[in-house]
Amino acid sequence: MDLALPYTMEQYFVNPNPDPNYAHSSNLAPSSSDFMLSDYLILDDISVDNQESWSQSTESSEKANYSHVNHGLSYGATSKNNNNIKCRNVIKRNKTEMSSRIAFRTRSELEIMDDGYKWRKYGKKSVKNSPNLRNYYKCSFEGCGVKKTVERDRDDSSYVITTYDSVHNHETPFSNCYTQISSFLNSDS
DNA sequence: CGGCTTTGACCGGCGC
DNA sequence: GCGCCGGTCAAAGCCG
Numbered sequence: 001m002d003l004a005l006p007y008t009m010e011q012y013f014v015n016p017n018p019d020p021n022y023a024h025s026s027n028l029a030p031s032s033s034d035f036m037l038s039d040y041l042i043l044d045d046i047s048v049d050n051q052e053s054w055s056q057s058t059e060s061s062e063k064a065n066y067s068h069v070n071h072g073l074s075y076g077a078t079s080k081n082n083n084n085i086k087c088r089n090v091i092k093r094n095k096t097e098m099s100s101r102i103a104f105r106t107r108s109e110l111e112i113m114d115d116g117y118k119w120r121k122y123g124k125k126s127v128k129n130s131p132n133l134r135n136y137y138k139c140s141f142e143g144c145g146v147k148k149t150v151e152r153d154r155d156d157s158s159y160v161i162t163t164y165d166s167v168h169n170h171e172t173p174f175s176n177c178y179t180q181i182s183s184f185l186n187s188d189s
Numbered sequence: 190c191g192g193c194t195t196t197g198a199c200c201g202g203c204g205c
Numbered sequence: 206g207c208g209c210c211g212g213t214c215a216a217a218g219c220c221g
Binding site for chain 2: 121122124
Binding site for chain 1: 209210212213214215
């Protein structure tokens, strides 16, 4: 099993490149300078059909304009048992700004997954239509404005939905550690 | 004592 | 304009 790690996934899927011609899939061909681009990365055996159940910002028009992409990759979280992940990447652009957001859903009993970065919790809220609380985190690295939210899937509490906002401007402080762990997991499969 | 979490208050966007 | 809602702030408390 080719098991990568969450921080690697973020580096792979989030687009820090403002070039409008950028696409991490050949299926994506933006034609306007003012567009919203979304794609859904379905990993392992999670179907496309239930994506509405976990993605609050999903819009039907987005799905109609851009095809779903399966990169044929699978990822683990902090445990080899946590490798059912559905991933969604959203690259939003308009005339004045660009932001990158990635969300993925993980089957996990733990809400806090070690992705190699150091996070500081700054808020917790209950959200409408969900019995679960949403937790808000900021990257603790000085000058890094990356945020993430963590909440349990409102339809299946065995899943955790993690949304990353923006891109780290620094290396993970534990990259060496993760490299070693990844090597260990690969050799164990 | 420093860093972190908790939690109520506050703010801004959006729909009606 | 008003109320709802999601996101953020900041003071207080906790913990190593």
